Amino acid sequence: MEGLLRQSQWRIIDQSTASPHFHALQSFAMDDTLCASVGAGQAPATARTWVHQNTIVLGIQDTKLPFLQDGMQFLKNKGYQVIVRNSGGLAVVLDDGVLNISLILPEAEKGIDINRGYEAMWQLIQQMLADFPVEIEAREIVGSYCPGSYDLSIGGKKFAGISQRRLRRGVAVQIYLCVTGSGSERAALVGEFYRLAKQGELTKFAYPEIAPEVMASLSELLGVQLTVGDCMLRLLQQLKQNSDLLYAGQLNEHELGLLPGYYQRIVERNERIAGM
Template identity: 40%
Template sequence: MNMTLWNEKTKGEGSLLPPVMGLFEHLHEVEELGEGGYSVSAQGGGDLLLPFAFEEMLCRDVGAGLVLPSLHLWSHPGGVALGLRDSKLPGAARAMDKLESRGIRTAVRHSGGAAVPLDAGIVNVSLILPKSQGKLDFHDDFRLLATVITEAVAVSHPKAAAQIVAKEVVGSYCPGDFDLSIGGRKFCGIAQRRQSQSFFVHAFVVVSGSGLERGELIRSFYEDAAAGEHGLSYPQVRPETIAGLGELGGPATTAAFCSGIREALARRATELIPSRRLQQETGYKLDYSDQRVKDAAGVLRERYSQL
């Protein structure tokens, strides 16, 4: 599939986002380095599994009707999230230790996909929604998030948005059918996680900083994790296939991109209720510091880490 999302009208997409959604944000500041540069190797801080555990619990609560369908925007100061298959490579434990020694946190995530970097210049966008009765094609959810991200870019940079293509970028890290790219260079990948009553569809969006550096980070991880063995199945990363939106003529700061996401939903007539207001009006509260999120992180670590 090769499509320009900016001008595409997905069938029924207007009905896929509810008129009111919760908004949860956990964003880190990007370290400016001057000359338009940004740090992409910030020292890791905090448990890398907390954002995933948070979304696991939020998804469960959305399915139970305890909270509105929600949007989660988050970043991490410095980490690499592995897929389960990555963790089974012969040198994975040693490769993860090597990253940890550099201050780059590592963890095995439970959503689909392969290894991806996480840092303050990468915005993670998750839509947490209840399952629709009789809905079978999960690709609709991928298309929805891909279109929302394109619309977010279009808020400030319509020319860049018009060039966005949804198609696997061969040579990128965590490749998939719904990679988003401009000029053949990937800036976004999409994955999902489904529960019995709800699901979340998740995208990492490289906004500021060097795509090449991030690609090299993941390429080096796989080189170490393969431990010299041949014939193993893992992404053959070519760093030049990755870029940040700022390098591609799109928004160059995470603040600008996140503002575009909020505006894109507003243009879809979806009202976002910030988490603090949700707590005031409904009594619902969930944050990384909550014990059940911490417990969920422990469960994810035990269940998905094979190291």
Template identity: 40%
Template sequence: MTDSLDFLTTMNEFLVYDEVPSEYASHRFAPFALTDALIKEAGEKKQPILHFWTTKPHVILGMMDTKLPFLTEALENISAYGYPYLVRNSGGLAVISDEGVLNFSLIFPEEEERLSINEGYERMHQIIQTAFKDFSEDIDAYEIPDSYCPGDYDLSIEGKKIAGIAQRRLNGGIAIMIYLSVTGNQQKRSEIVKDLYTNGLKGQETKWHFPTVRPEVMTTLEKALSQSFTVLDVKERIKATFTNASIKLSDGSFPPSIQTSYMKGLEKMIKRNEKMLP
């Protein structure tokens, strides 16, 4: 892990997509379709982009979750919690999204020398570390195996996971994507995903590995740092990381290229969910 944001020195300006027009936010699949459109835009226009979004309470399934042998029963249980569900268009496993979880993507064009997967994750780790450098607690990056959607670059404070990171590459663009549990009931979030696997597996062995979710290994940013935060607070800290590095942040627009890609992405998400969910 490097201790600098040196990778930003070649990027003078980022376009920011935060409070987007309703036509890009009203559909429950909208954030995923827009993310893909922005990755494509970054690759084609050679333009770095920051994308922030939150959702109403949802269970966001990974494609592997649709392999659960008792998926129908598991989804009925999720519905009993009052949580809608959907399948995202990328790998990994189930996560919970709600108003207390910030989703943030660092999107940029592929470089001449292809960025390795780990280098991409390290960039996001460094941005989040820098955003909270005024706290004494370290934000570590390693797998928390009994968390939901565990991965090599889970972000944690004193052994408790606060965030997970994923990547997606399309049309010469790359997105490093993080969900950050800022505030809210992380115990409940974890229990919902734990129940997903309990009811979806019923003890049956499969060729796919699903985590044994233990709610006590996950927490929120505000609990881990013993300070109240809102999602807006965290967005401002992340943006300040860029402006303090002399990066210009400008509001992103929605040219026809993004509009077209968004509609195509939305249609793909609709078809994917119709195909994969009972």
């Protein structure tokens, strides 16, 4: 576990203060680009941070909901843009109180066991919040949106979810951290989406029954007004402790050549969903 966080170099690409014009589709194309680059040895281990304005990110399974367009129209009426990511999982909420962190790592010769990736991120968040007298658990929180075995929670209330994307010998371990705002309001929004998109029909896939009270933000759980900026500082401190060199960077020349292709792929997938 410790070995994955410990890298000789950590490059940080900070997009946590990007403009409202920075579209979430670009983020997922960025992570695929970084996976391919880091996996090919063209770049060091990279941490990317990102924040997007009111966006609902659907998973592939969500696109099979029987009344998907009704659910999407509800979200759009609430002022959210809706996209479909190029990996598994289910719907999550992004807004300016949610910090996303991607750790992009090269797969060793034997590969990175999937649980090691999850546990490295869990360890990172524990280190970032070590000065608070709380236990951060990693287990599925039933009733949350996008539930998984590595939901991060305090006192049974989920504040973060972890996913992984593997591509061309690179691994992106991704987390969304609900830092500020109301976790239960975000959950209620997703719950209404599922109600309208399913409308009581039987489906092959079991979509979550959302219980808004099981989700909260870190600010709510810790009783302090944390900000995305606060969490960024905590992240940088931990990456510095886990490397010999931490430096801020952007996409290199190799990555700039890869990005358009990965962006086009995810755009085309979303165009197909929009035309359903």
